[in-house]
Amino acid sequence: MRGFRWPPPPDGGPRTWGPGPGGPRTGRPALPEPETELVATPHGVRLERLVTGTGDQVTVFAHGLGNGIATTRPFGSGVSGRKVFFQFRGHGRSDTPPGPWTYLDLARDLRAMADLCGATRAFGASLGAGALCRLLVESPARFERLVFFLPAALDRPRGEVARSRLAALVEAVEGGDASAVAEVVSAELPPAVRNTPAGWAYLRQRIDQLLRDGLAAGLASLPEQAPLRDADALAAVTAPALVIGCAGDDLHPVDVAERLAAALPRATLHVYDRPGVLWTDRADLRERISTFLDA
Template sequence: MRGFRWPPPPDGGPRTWGPGPGAPRTGRPALPEPETDLVTTPHGVRLERLVTGTGDPVTVFAHGLGNGIATTRPFGSGVTGRRVFFQFRGHGRSDAPPGSWDYADLARDLRAVADLEGAGRAFGASLGAGALCRLLVESPERFDRLVFFLPAVLDRPRGEVARQRLTALLEAVESGDASAVAEVVSVELPPAVRNTPAGWAYLRQRLDQLLRDGLASGLASLPEQVAVPSTDALAAVTAPALVIGCVGDDLHPVEVAEELAAALPAATLHVYDRPGVLWSERADLRTRISSFLNE
Protein backbone atom coordinates (compact mmCIF):
# COMPACT_ATOMS: atom_id res chain seq x y z
CA MET A 1 0.00 0.00 0.00
CA ARG A 2 1.30 3.41 -0.89
CA GLY A 3 1.38 6.11 1.74
CA PHE A 4 2.05 9.81 1.65
CA ARG A 5 5.66 10.75 2.43
CA TRP A 6 7.42 14.06 2.84
CA PRO A 7 9.97 15.06 1.68
CA PRO A 8 9.33 13.47 -1.73
CA PRO A 9 11.80 11.15 -3.43
CA PRO A 10 14.67 13.25 -4.83
CA ASP A 11 13.99 12.04 -8.37
CA GLY A 12 10.32 12.96 -8.21
CA GLY A 13 9.09 9.41 -7.43
CA PRO A 14 6.78 8.01 -6.44
CA ARG A 15 8.43 5.05 -4.76
CA THR A 16 6.69 1.80 -4.01
CA TRP A 17 7.65 -0.78 -1.41
CA GLY A 18 8.20 -4.43 -2.21
CA PRO A 19 9.26 -6.06 -5.49
CA GLY A 20 8.87 -4.26 -8.75
CA PRO A 21 10.66 -1.76 -10.98
CA GLY A 22 12.60 0.87 -9.06
CA ALA A 23 13.68 3.21 -11.84
CA PRO A 24 12.94 6.92 -11.41
CA ARG A 25 9.55 7.95 -12.63
CA THR A 26 9.46 11.32 -14.25
CA GLY A 27 6.63 13.78 -14.28
CA ARG A 28 6.12 17.14 -15.88
CA PRO A 29 7.42 19.79 -13.44
CA ALA A 30 5.25 22.69 -12.37
CA LEU A 31 5.56 25.72 -14.62
CA PRO A 32 7.59 28.62 -13.19
CA GLU A 33 5.45 31.36 -11.74
CA PRO A 34 5.11 34.42 -13.98
CA GLU A 35 5.99 37.95 -12.93
CA THR A 36 3.21 39.67 -11.04
CA ASP A 37 2.80 43.25 -9.90
CA LEU A 38 1.20 45.06 -6.96
CA VAL A 39 -1.65 47.47 -7.59
CA THR A 40 -2.95 50.01 -5.11
CA THR A 41 -6.72 49.91 -4.78
CA PRO A 42 -9.01 52.86 -3.97
CA HIS A 43 -9.56 51.40 -0.49
CA GLY A 44 -5.82 51.45 0.19
CA VAL A 45 -5.04 47.71 0.08
CA ARG A 46 -2.30 46.69 -2.34
CA LEU A 47 -3.17 43.50 -4.21
CA GLU A 48 -0.96 41.16 -6.21
CA ARG A 49 -2.11 40.90 -9.82
CA LEU A 50 -1.34 39.05 -13.05
CA VAL A 51 -2.78 39.99 -16.44
CA THR A 52 -2.55 37.59 -19.38
CA GLY A 53 -3.99 37.64 -22.88
CA THR A 54 -4.99 40.70 -24.93
CA GLY A 55 -8.06 42.55 -26.08
CA ASP A 56 -11.67 42.33 -25.01
CA PRO A 57 -13.60 40.98 -23.24
CA VAL A 58 -11.89 41.13 -19.86
CA THR A 59 -12.47 38.43 -17.22
CA VAL A 60 -11.44 38.64 -13.56
CA PHE A 61 -10.66 35.41 -11.68
CA ALA A 62 -11.11 35.16 -7.90
CA HIS A 63 -9.40 32.29 -6.08
CA GLY A 64 -10.29 30.07 -3.13
CA LEU A 65 -9.22 30.29 0.51
CA GLY A 66 -5.51 29.55 0.94
CA ASN A 67 -5.03 29.38 -2.84
CA GLY A 68 -4.06 32.08 -5.32
CA ILE A 69 -3.06 33.01 -8.83
CA ALA A 70 -1.19 29.79 -9.62
CA THR A 71 -4.12 27.51 -8.79
CA THR A 72 -6.67 29.75 -10.54
CA ARG A 73 -4.87 30.21 -13.88
CA PRO A 74 -5.88 26.80 -15.32
CA PHE A 75 -9.55 27.87 -15.23
CA GLY A 76 -8.80 30.62 -17.74
CA SER A 77 -6.69 28.63 -20.19
CA GLY A 78 -9.32 28.62 -22.94
CA VAL A 79 -10.97 31.96 -22.17
CA THR A 80 -10.57 34.63 -24.84
CA GLY A 81 -9.54 38.24 -24.26
CA ARG A 82 -7.65 39.55 -21.25
CA ARG A 83 -7.59 37.43 -18.10
CA VAL A 84 -7.00 39.15 -14.76
CA PHE A 85 -5.86 37.05 -11.80
CA PHE A 86 -5.21 38.45 -8.35
CA GLN A 87 -4.60 37.50 -4.73
CA PHE A 88 -7.12 38.47 -2.08
CA ARG A 89 -5.85 40.29 1.00
CA GLY A 90 -3.81 38.02 3.23
CA HIS A 91 -2.68 35.83 0.31
CA GLY A 92 0.59 35.93 -1.60
CA ARG A 93 2.17 39.38 -1.78
CA SER A 94 -1.11 41.20 -1.20
CA ASP A 95 -1.46 43.38 1.88
CA ALA A 96 -2.89 42.00 5.11
CA PRO A 97 -4.69 44.84 6.89
CA PRO A 98 -4.93 44.42 10.68
CA GLY A 99 -7.98 42.79 12.24
CA SER A 100 -10.36 40.14 11.01
CA TRP A 101 -12.13 40.35 7.64
CA ASP A 102 -15.50 39.47 6.19
CA TYR A 103 -16.91 38.92 2.71
CA ALA A 104 -17.62 42.63 2.30
CA ASP A 105 -13.85 43.21 2.50
CA LEU A 106 -13.20 40.48 -0.07
CA ALA A 107 -15.89 41.88 -2.35
CA ARG A 108 -14.15 45.25 -2.12
CA ASP A 109 -10.88 43.63 -3.26
CA LEU A 110 -12.61 41.90 -6.16
CA ARG A 111 -14.46 45.02 -7.25
CA ALA A 112 -11.29 47.13 -7.16
CA VAL A 113 -9.36 44.75 -9.43
CA ALA A 114 -12.31 44.37 -11.80
CA ASP A 115 -12.81 48.14 -12.02
CA LEU A 116 -9.11 48.86 -12.56
CA GLU A 117 -8.99 46.43 -15.48
CA GLY A 118 -12.48 47.10 -16.85
CA ALA A 119 -13.56 43.48 -16.41
CA GLY A 120 -17.07 42.67 -17.62
CA ARG A 121 -16.98 38.97 -16.76
CA ALA A 122 -16.12 37.24 -13.50
CA PHE A 123 -15.12 33.79 -12.26
CA GLY A 124 -15.12 32.88 -8.57
CA ALA A 125 -13.91 29.65 -6.97
CA SER A 126 -14.99 28.71 -3.44
CA LEU A 127 -14.03 31.77 -1.35
CA GLY A 128 -13.93 33.80 -4.56
CA ALA A 129 -17.47 32.65 -5.39
CA GLY A 130 -18.62 33.96 -2.02
CA ALA A 131 -16.91 37.30 -2.57
CA LEU A 132 -18.50 37.51 -6.02
CA CYS A 133 -21.94 36.85 -4.55
CA ARG A 134 -21.42 39.63 -2.00
CA LEU A 135 -20.35 42.05 -4.73
CA LEU A 136 -23.46 41.18 -6.76
CA VAL A 137 -25.75 41.89 -3.82
CA GLU A 138 -24.33 45.41 -3.78
CA SER A 139 -24.11 45.80 -7.59
CA PRO A 140 -26.30 43.20 -9.34
CA GLU A 141 -25.58 44.55 -12.83
CA ARG A 142 -21.78 44.84 -12.44
CA PHE A 143 -20.92 41.87 -14.70
CA ASP A 144 -22.47 40.52 -17.89
CA ARG A 145 -21.35 36.90 -17.48
CA LEU A 146 -20.57 34.88 -14.33
CA VAL A 147 -19.04 31.54 -13.35
CA PHE A 148 -19.18 30.10 -9.83
CA PHE A 149 -16.96 27.06 -9.20
CA LEU A 150 -17.60 25.02 -6.04
CA PRO A 151 -19.36 27.74 -4.06
CA ALA A 152 -18.92 27.06 -0.35
CA VAL A 153 -21.05 29.61 1.50
CA LEU A 154 -24.11 31.76 0.95
CA ASP A 155 -26.30 32.84 3.89
CA ARG A 156 -25.11 30.19 6.37
CA PRO A 157 -21.56 29.86 7.76
CA ARG A 158 -19.32 27.04 6.63
CA GLY A 159 -19.24 23.83 8.66
CA GLU A 160 -16.81 22.47 11.21
CA VAL A 161 -14.76 20.62 8.58
CA ALA A 162 -13.86 23.89 6.86
CA ARG A 163 -12.96 25.57 10.15
CA GLN A 164 -10.71 22.70 11.18
CA ARG A 165 -9.01 22.56 7.79
CA LEU A 166 -8.26 26.29 7.75
CA THR A 167 -6.99 26.25 11.34
CA ALA A 168 -4.66 23.36 10.54
CA LEU A 169 -3.36 25.13 7.43
CA LEU A 170 -2.75 28.44 9.22
CA GLU A 171 -0.92 26.70 12.08
CA ALA A 172 1.22 24.64 9.70
CA VAL A 173 2.18 27.67 7.60
CA GLU A 174 2.95 29.70 10.74
CA SER A 175 5.27 26.93 11.97
CA GLY A 176 7.32 27.05 8.77
CA ASP A 177 7.51 23.23 8.82
CA ALA A 178 7.32 21.99 5.23
CA SER A 179 6.24 18.50 6.23
CA ALA A 180 3.39 19.87 8.37
CA VAL A 181 2.17 22.07 5.51
CA ALA A 182 2.48 19.18 3.06
CA GLU A 183 0.35 16.94 5.27
CA VAL A 184 -2.44 19.51 5.29
CA VAL A 185 -2.23 20.41 1.60
CA SER A 186 -2.10 16.76 0.52
CA VAL A 187 -5.72 16.39 1.68
CA GLU A 188 -6.66 18.58 -1.30
CA LEU A 189 -5.55 15.78 -3.62
CA PRO A 190 -7.67 12.72 -4.44
CA PRO A 191 -6.08 9.60 -2.87
CA ALA A 192 -5.22 8.18 -6.29
CA VAL A 193 -3.14 11.28 -7.14
CA ARG A 194 -1.28 11.89 -3.87
CA ASN A 195 1.76 9.75 -4.60
CA THR A 196 2.12 10.39 -8.32
CA PRO A 197 4.43 12.78 -10.22
CA ALA A 198 1.51 15.13 -10.88
CA GLY A 199 0.62 15.10 -7.21
CA TRP A 200 4.19 15.86 -6.12
CA ALA A 201 4.43 18.70 -8.64
CA TYR A 202 1.23 20.22 -7.26
CA LEU A 203 2.46 19.87 -3.67
CA ARG A 204 5.82 21.47 -4.46
CA GLN A 205 4.13 24.43 -6.14
CA ARG A 206 1.71 24.95 -3.25
CA LEU A 207 4.43 24.61 -0.62
CA ASP A 208 6.77 26.99 -2.41
CA GLN A 209 4.05 29.64 -2.44
CA LEU A 210 2.73 29.08 1.10
CA LEU A 211 6.11 28.91 2.79
CA ARG A 212 7.39 31.92 0.86
CA ASP A 213 4.38 34.23 1.25
CA GLY A 214 2.49 32.77 4.20
CA LEU A 215 -1.18 33.29 5.07
CA ALA A 216 -2.54 36.09 7.23
CA SER A 217 -4.25 35.39 10.55
CA GLY A 218 -7.10 37.67 9.48
CA LEU A 219 -8.39 34.77 7.36
CA ALA A 220 -9.15 32.66 10.44
CA SER A 221 -12.61 34.14 11.01
CA LEU A 222 -13.88 33.69 7.45
CA PRO A 223 -15.42 30.20 7.92
CA GLU A 224 -17.72 31.76 10.52
CA GLN A 225 -18.89 34.47 8.12
CA VAL A 226 -21.73 34.45 5.60
CA ALA A 227 -21.31 35.77 2.07
CA VAL A 228 -24.78 37.27 1.69
CA PRO A 229 -27.48 38.20 4.22
CA SER A 230 -30.07 36.25 2.22
CA THR A 231 -30.11 34.46 -1.11
CA ASP A 232 -33.17 36.55 -1.99
CA ALA A 233 -30.76 39.45 -2.50
CA LEU A 234 -29.41 37.71 -5.62
CA ALA A 235 -32.75 37.84 -7.44
CA ALA A 236 -31.76 41.12 -9.11
CA VAL A 237 -28.76 39.54 -10.89
CA THR A 238 -29.86 39.04 -14.50
CA ALA A 239 -26.50 38.14 -16.09
CA PRO A 240 -26.15 34.58 -17.43
CA ALA A 241 -24.38 32.44 -14.83
CA LEU A 242 -22.80 29.00 -14.75
CA VAL A 243 -22.74 27.31 -11.34
CA ILE A 244 -20.52 24.23 -10.97
CA GLY A 245 -20.72 21.87 -8.00
CA CYS A 246 -19.87 18.28 -7.24
CA VAL A 247 -21.19 15.48 -5.07
CA GLY A 248 -19.20 14.31 -2.06
CA ASP A 249 -17.09 17.42 -1.38
CA ASP A 250 -17.16 18.16 2.37
CA LEU A 251 -15.75 21.67 1.92
CA HIS A 252 -18.09 22.61 -0.92
CA PRO A 253 -21.48 20.96 -0.32
CA VAL A 254 -23.44 20.41 -3.50
CA GLU A 255 -26.48 21.90 -1.76
CA VAL A 256 -24.77 25.33 -1.80
CA ALA A 257 -24.32 25.14 -5.58
CA GLU A 258 -27.96 24.11 -5.98
CA GLU A 259 -29.17 26.97 -3.78
CA LEU A 260 -27.05 29.50 -5.65
CA ALA A 261 -28.31 28.31 -9.04
CA ALA A 262 -31.89 28.53 -7.78
CA ALA A 263 -31.31 32.07 -6.47
CA LEU A 264 -29.86 33.44 -9.73
CA PRO A 265 -32.56 34.10 -12.35
CA ALA A 266 -30.39 33.19 -15.37
CA ALA A 267 -28.23 30.39 -13.96
CA THR A 268 -27.26 27.02 -15.40
CA LEU A 269 -26.21 24.35 -12.90
CA HIS A 270 -23.75 21.56 -13.65
CA VAL A 271 -22.96 18.97 -10.97
CA TYR A 272 -20.13 16.44 -11.26
CA ASP A 273 -20.78 13.06 -9.66
CA ARG A 274 -17.60 12.93 -7.52
CA PRO A 275 -15.11 15.29 -5.90
CA GLY A 276 -11.61 16.04 -7.19
CA VAL A 277 -12.89 17.37 -10.52
CA LEU A 278 -9.70 19.37 -11.12
CA TRP A 279 -7.96 16.03 -11.49
CA SER A 280 -10.64 13.69 -12.83
CA GLU A 281 -12.54 16.12 -15.11
CA ARG A 282 -9.92 18.74 -15.91
CA ALA A 283 -10.42 18.86 -19.69
CA ASP A 284 -14.21 18.87 -19.44
CA LEU A 285 -14.10 21.56 -16.75
CA ARG A 286 -11.87 23.85 -18.81
CA THR A 287 -14.01 23.40 -21.90
CA ARG A 288 -17.22 23.99 -19.96
CA ILE A 289 -15.94 27.24 -18.44
CA SER A 290 -14.36 28.62 -21.60
CA SER A 291 -17.35 27.73 -23.79
CA PHE A 292 -19.70 29.53 -21.43
CA LEU A 293 -17.55 32.65 -21.04
CA ASN A 294 -16.71 32.84 -24.75
CA GLU A 295 -20.32 32.80 -25.91
Protein backbone atom coordinates in the same frame (compact mmCIF):
# COMPACT_ATOMS: atom_id res chain seq x y z
CA MET B 1 -4.19 2.36 -1.77
CA ARG B 2 -0.61 3.57 -1.95
CA GLY B 3 0.01 6.12 0.77
CA PHE B 4 1.34 9.64 0.82
CA ARG B 5 4.60 10.69 2.37
CA TRP B 6 6.79 13.77 2.60
CA PRO B 7 9.51 14.86 1.86
CA PRO B 8 9.71 13.69 -1.76
CA PRO B 9 12.35 11.14 -2.81
CA PRO B 10 15.79 12.61 -3.56
CA ASP B 11 15.56 11.78 -7.28
CA GLY B 12 12.65 14.19 -7.61
CA GLY B 13 9.98 11.66 -8.50
CA PRO B 14 7.50 9.66 -6.46
CA ARG B 15 8.37 6.21 -5.18
CA THR B 16 5.83 3.54 -4.54
CA TRP B 17 6.07 0.41 -2.47
CA GLY B 18 4.24 -2.85 -2.58
CA PRO B 19 3.01 -4.31 -5.87
CA GLY B 20 3.92 -2.36 -8.96
CA PRO B 21 7.04 -0.75 -10.37
CA GLY B 22 9.50 0.34 -7.71
CA GLY B 23 12.28 2.02 -9.69
CA PRO B 24 12.97 5.74 -9.73
CA ARG B 25 10.56 7.85 -11.75
CA THR B 26 11.00 11.28 -13.16
CA GLY B 27 8.46 13.97 -12.47
CA ARG B 28 8.54 17.34 -14.14
CA PRO B 29 8.94 20.17 -11.64
CA ALA B 30 6.21 22.77 -11.47
CA LEU B 31 6.53 25.53 -14.06
CA PRO B 32 8.10 28.73 -12.72
CA GLU B 33 5.55 31.25 -11.57
CA PRO B 34 5.14 34.28 -13.86
CA GLU B 35 6.11 37.72 -12.65
CA THR B 36 3.27 39.54 -10.92
CA GLU B 37 2.75 43.13 -9.85
CA LEU B 38 1.42 44.91 -6.77
CA VAL B 39 -1.46 47.23 -7.63
CA ALA B 40 -2.85 50.06 -5.51
CA THR B 41 -6.64 50.03 -5.07
CA PRO B 42 -9.08 52.83 -4.21
CA HIS B 43 -9.72 51.31 -0.78
CA GLY B 44 -6.03 51.47 0.13
CA VAL B 45 -5.10 47.76 -0.03
CA ARG B 46 -2.37 46.78 -2.48
CA LEU B 47 -3.18 43.53 -4.25
CA GLU B 48 -0.97 41.16 -6.21
CA ARG B 49 -2.10 40.81 -9.82
CA LEU B 50 -1.30 38.92 -13.00
CA VAL B 51 -2.83 39.84 -16.37
CA THR B 52 -2.57 37.43 -19.30
CA GLY B 53 -4.03 37.23 -22.80
CA THR B 54 -5.15 39.94 -25.20
CA GLY B 55 -8.43 41.25 -26.53
CA ASP B 56 -11.39 43.41 -25.62
CA GLN B 57 -13.15 40.88 -23.38
CA VAL B 58 -11.82 40.90 -19.82
CA THR B 59 -12.50 38.27 -17.16
CA VAL B 60 -11.51 38.57 -13.50
CA PHE B 61 -10.74 35.36 -11.56
CA ALA B 62 -11.17 35.14 -7.77
CA HIS B 63 -9.44 32.29 -5.93
CA GLY B 64 -10.34 30.11 -2.98
CA LEU B 65 -9.28 30.38 0.66
CA GLY B 66 -5.59 29.60 1.09
CA ASN B 67 -5.09 29.43 -2.67
CA GLY B 68 -4.09 32.10 -5.17
CA ILE B 69 -3.08 33.00 -8.70
CA ALA B 70 -1.26 29.74 -9.48
CA THR B 71 -4.19 27.51 -8.55
CA THR B 72 -6.74 29.72 -10.33
CA ARG B 73 -5.00 30.06 -13.68
CA PRO B 74 -6.06 26.60 -14.97
CA PHE B 75 -9.70 27.74 -14.93
CA GLY B 76 -8.93 30.43 -17.48
CA SER B 77 -6.73 28.39 -19.81
CA GLY B 78 -9.41 28.13 -22.49
CA VAL B 79 -11.08 31.52 -21.97
CA SER B 80 -10.55 34.15 -24.66
CA GLY B 81 -9.56 37.78 -24.12
CA ARG B 82 -7.62 39.25 -21.21
CA LYS B 83 -7.63 37.38 -17.92
CA VAL B 84 -7.03 39.08 -14.59
CA PHE B 85 -5.83 36.89 -11.71
CA PHE B 86 -5.19 38.35 -8.27
CA GLN B 87 -4.59 37.51 -4.63
CA PHE B 88 -7.11 38.52 -1.99
CA ARG B 89 -5.79 40.37 1.07
CA GLY B 90 -3.77 38.08 3.32
CA HIS B 91 -2.68 35.89 0.41
CA GLY B 92 0.59 35.95 -1.52
CA ARG B 93 2.20 39.39 -1.69
CA SER B 94 -1.07 41.26 -1.21
CA ASP B 95 -1.38 43.54 1.80
CA THR B 96 -2.55 42.30 5.17
CA PRO B 97 -4.55 45.21 6.63
CA PRO B 98 -5.76 45.11 10.24
CA GLY B 99 -8.72 42.80 10.76
CA PRO B 100 -11.10 41.31 11.37
CA TRP B 101 -12.09 40.87 7.71
CA THR B 102 -15.49 40.16 6.24
CA TYR B 103 -16.86 39.08 2.87
CA LEU B 104 -17.57 42.75 2.22
CA ASP B 105 -13.82 43.40 2.42
CA LEU B 106 -13.18 40.59 -0.06
CA ALA B 107 -15.90 41.95 -2.34
CA ARG B 108 -14.09 45.30 -2.33
CA ASP B 109 -10.85 43.57 -3.35
CA LEU B 110 -12.65 41.81 -6.19
CA ARG B 111 -14.51 44.93 -7.28
CA ALA B 112 -11.28 46.94 -7.37
CA MET B 113 -9.53 44.39 -9.59
CA ALA B 114 -12.54 44.22 -11.92
CA ASP B 115 -12.88 48.00 -12.19
CA LEU B 116 -9.18 48.66 -12.73
CA CYS B 117 -9.13 46.31 -15.72
CA GLY B 118 -12.65 46.90 -17.02
CA ALA B 119 -13.72 43.28 -16.51
CA THR B 120 -17.19 42.37 -17.74
CA ARG B 121 -17.02 38.69 -16.81
CA ALA B 122 -16.23 37.14 -13.45
CA PHE B 123 -15.19 33.73 -12.13
CA GLY B 124 -15.20 32.86 -8.44
CA ALA B 125 -13.94 29.65 -6.83
CA SER B 126 -14.96 28.69 -3.28
CA LEU B 127 -14.11 31.78 -1.19
CA GLY B 128 -14.00 33.77 -4.43
CA ALA B 129 -17.53 32.63 -5.23
CA GLY B 130 -18.68 33.97 -1.86
CA ALA B 131 -16.94 37.29 -2.47
CA LEU B 132 -18.57 37.48 -5.90
CA CYS B 133 -22.00 36.89 -4.36
CA ARG B 134 -21.38 39.68 -1.86
CA LEU B 135 -20.30 42.05 -4.63
CA LEU B 136 -23.44 41.26 -6.65
CA VAL B 137 -25.70 42.19 -3.74
CA GLU B 138 -24.22 45.69 -3.89
CA SER B 139 -24.00 45.84 -7.72
CA PRO B 140 -26.29 43.22 -9.31
CA ALA B 141 -25.64 44.47 -12.87
CA ARG B 142 -21.83 44.73 -12.58
CA PHE B 143 -20.98 41.75 -14.82
CA GLU B 144 -22.35 40.32 -18.07
CA ARG B 145 -21.51 36.66 -17.36
CA LEU B 146 -20.71 34.80 -14.13
CA VAL B 147 -19.16 31.47 -13.17
CA PHE B 148 -19.27 30.08 -9.62
CA PHE B 149 -17.01 27.07 -9.06
CA LEU B 150 -17.54 25.01 -5.90
CA PRO B 151 -19.28 27.68 -3.82
CA ALA B 152 -18.51 26.93 -0.18
CA ALA B 153 -21.00 29.14 1.66
CA LEU B 154 -24.03 31.27 0.83
CA ASP B 155 -26.24 32.44 3.68
CA ARG B 156 -24.81 30.11 6.32
CA PRO B 157 -21.19 29.76 7.55
CA ARG B 158 -19.02 26.88 6.41
CA GLY B 159 -19.04 23.57 8.28
CA GLU B 160 -16.63 22.26 10.89
CA VAL B 161 -14.59 20.29 8.34
CA ALA B 162 -13.66 23.46 6.48
CA ARG B 163 -12.91 25.35 9.68
CA SER B 164 -10.58 22.69 11.05
CA ARG B 165 -8.84 22.26 7.68
CA LEU B 166 -8.08 25.97 7.40
CA ALA B 167 -6.96 26.22 11.02
CA ALA B 168 -4.53 23.35 10.43
CA LEU B 169 -3.18 25.01 7.29
CA VAL B 170 -2.65 28.40 8.97
CA GLU B 171 -0.91 26.72 11.91
CA ALA B 172 1.36 24.67 9.64
CA VAL B 173 2.31 27.70 7.54
CA GLU B 174 2.97 29.84 10.62
CA GLY B 175 5.22 27.07 11.99
CA GLY B 176 7.19 26.91 8.75
CA ASP B 177 6.95 23.10 8.73
CA ALA B 178 6.95 21.86 5.13
CA SER B 179 5.93 18.36 6.17
CA ALA B 180 2.90 19.65 8.11
CA VAL B 181 1.89 21.91 5.21
CA ALA B 182 2.22 18.97 2.82
CA GLU B 183 -0.07 16.82 4.95
CA VAL B 184 -2.82 19.46 4.86
CA VAL B 185 -2.40 20.40 1.19
CA SER B 186 -2.31 16.75 0.08
CA ALA B 187 -5.97 16.50 1.11
CA GLU B 188 -6.75 18.73 -1.90
CA LEU B 189 -5.64 15.90 -4.21
CA PRO B 190 -7.67 12.81 -5.08
CA PRO B 191 -6.01 9.75 -3.48
CA ALA B 192 -5.08 8.30 -6.87
CA VAL B 193 -3.10 11.45 -7.74
CA ARG B 194 -1.15 11.98 -4.52
CA ASN B 195 1.80 9.74 -5.41
CA THR B 196 2.14 10.68 -9.08
CA PRO B 197 4.52 13.12 -10.80
CA ALA B 198 1.66 15.58 -11.34
CA GLY B 199 0.66 15.34 -7.69
CA TRP B 200 4.19 15.93 -6.45
CA ALA B 201 4.63 18.90 -8.78
CA TYR B 202 1.40 20.43 -7.45
CA LEU B 203 2.47 19.87 -3.84
CA ARG B 204 5.89 21.41 -4.40
CA GLN B 205 4.39 24.50 -6.00
CA ARG B 206 1.79 24.98 -3.27
CA ILE B 207 4.25 24.40 -0.41
CA ASP B 208 6.89 26.70 -1.89
CA GLN B 209 4.34 29.48 -2.34
CA LEU B 210 2.76 29.11 1.10
CA LEU B 211 6.08 28.99 2.96
CA ARG B 212 7.48 31.88 0.92
CA ASP B 213 4.51 34.25 1.19
CA GLY B 214 2.78 33.01 4.32
CA LEU B 215 -0.93 32.98 5.09
CA ALA B 216 -2.51 35.69 7.23
CA ALA B 217 -3.97 34.56 10.53
CA GLY B 218 -6.89 36.91 9.90
CA LEU B 219 -8.22 34.46 7.31
CA ALA B 220 -9.09 31.93 10.00
CA SER B 221 -12.29 33.80 10.96
CA LEU B 222 -13.79 33.79 7.45
CA PRO B 223 -15.20 30.22 7.59
CA GLU B 224 -17.27 31.34 10.57
CA GLN B 225 -19.02 33.96 8.42
CA ALA B 226 -21.58 33.78 5.61
CA PRO B 227 -21.27 35.89 2.46
CA LEU B 228 -24.96 36.86 2.54
CA ARG B 229 -27.67 37.34 5.12
CA ASP B 230 -30.32 36.11 2.71
CA ALA B 231 -29.82 34.35 -0.62
CA ASP B 232 -32.93 36.12 -1.95
CA ALA B 233 -30.75 39.23 -2.25
CA LEU B 234 -29.40 37.74 -5.48
CA ALA B 235 -32.80 37.96 -7.20
CA ALA B 236 -31.79 41.23 -8.88
CA VAL B 237 -28.86 39.61 -10.72
CA THR B 238 -29.92 39.13 -14.33
CA ALA B 239 -26.61 38.10 -15.91
CA PRO B 240 -26.36 34.49 -17.12
CA ALA B 241 -24.55 32.39 -14.52
CA LEU B 242 -22.95 28.95 -14.49
CA VAL B 243 -22.79 27.24 -11.08
CA ILE B 244 -20.53 24.18 -10.77
CA GLY B 245 -20.60 21.76 -7.87
CA CYS B 246 -19.20 18.32 -7.06
CA ALA B 247 -20.94 15.48 -5.26
CA GLY B 248 -19.03 14.14 -2.27
CA ASP B 249 -16.96 17.29 -1.62
CA ASP B 250 -16.95 17.86 2.14
CA LEU B 251 -15.48 21.37 1.85
CA HIS B 252 -17.94 22.48 -0.82
CA PRO B 253 -21.31 20.81 -0.16
CA VAL B 254 -23.33 20.33 -3.32
CA ASP B 255 -26.43 21.77 -1.66
CA VAL B 256 -24.69 25.18 -1.54
CA ALA B 257 -24.29 25.07 -5.32
CA GLU B 258 -27.92 24.01 -5.70
CA ARG B 259 -29.21 26.84 -3.49
CA LEU B 260 -27.03 29.39 -5.26
CA ALA B 261 -28.31 28.27 -8.66
CA ALA B 262 -31.89 28.51 -7.38
CA ALA B 263 -31.28 32.05 -6.08
CA LEU B 264 -29.88 33.39 -9.36
CA PRO B 265 -32.63 34.09 -11.93
CA ARG B 266 -30.60 33.01 -14.98
CA ALA B 267 -28.37 30.26 -13.59
CA THR B 268 -27.38 26.91 -15.07
CA LEU B 269 -26.27 24.24 -12.59
CA HIS B 270 -23.81 21.46 -13.39
CA VAL B 271 -22.80 18.90 -10.75
CA TYR B 272 -19.89 16.52 -11.28
CA ASP B 273 -20.33 13.08 -9.77
CA ARG B 274 -17.09 13.09 -7.75
CA PRO B 275 -14.70 15.63 -6.18
CA GLY B 276 -11.27 16.53 -7.55
CA VAL B 277 -12.73 17.64 -10.88
CA LEU B 278 -9.57 19.56 -11.85
CA TRP B 279 -7.78 16.21 -11.85
CA THR B 280 -10.51 13.83 -13.00
CA ASP B 281 -12.47 15.95 -15.53
CA ARG B 282 -10.07 18.77 -16.36
CA ALA B 283 -10.75 18.90 -20.12
CA ASP B 284 -14.53 18.90 -19.65
CA LEU B 285 -14.32 21.57 -16.94
CA ARG B 286 -12.08 23.78 -19.05
CA GLU B 287 -14.38 23.51 -22.07
CA ARG B 288 -17.50 24.08 -19.98
CA ILE B 289 -16.14 27.29 -18.43
CA SER B 290 -14.66 28.72 -21.62
CA THR B 291 -17.73 27.91 -23.73
CA PHE B 292 -20.00 29.62 -21.22
CA LEU B 293 -17.87 32.74 -20.72
CA ASP B 294 -17.15 33.15 -24.44
CA ALA B 295 -20.76 32.69 -25.53
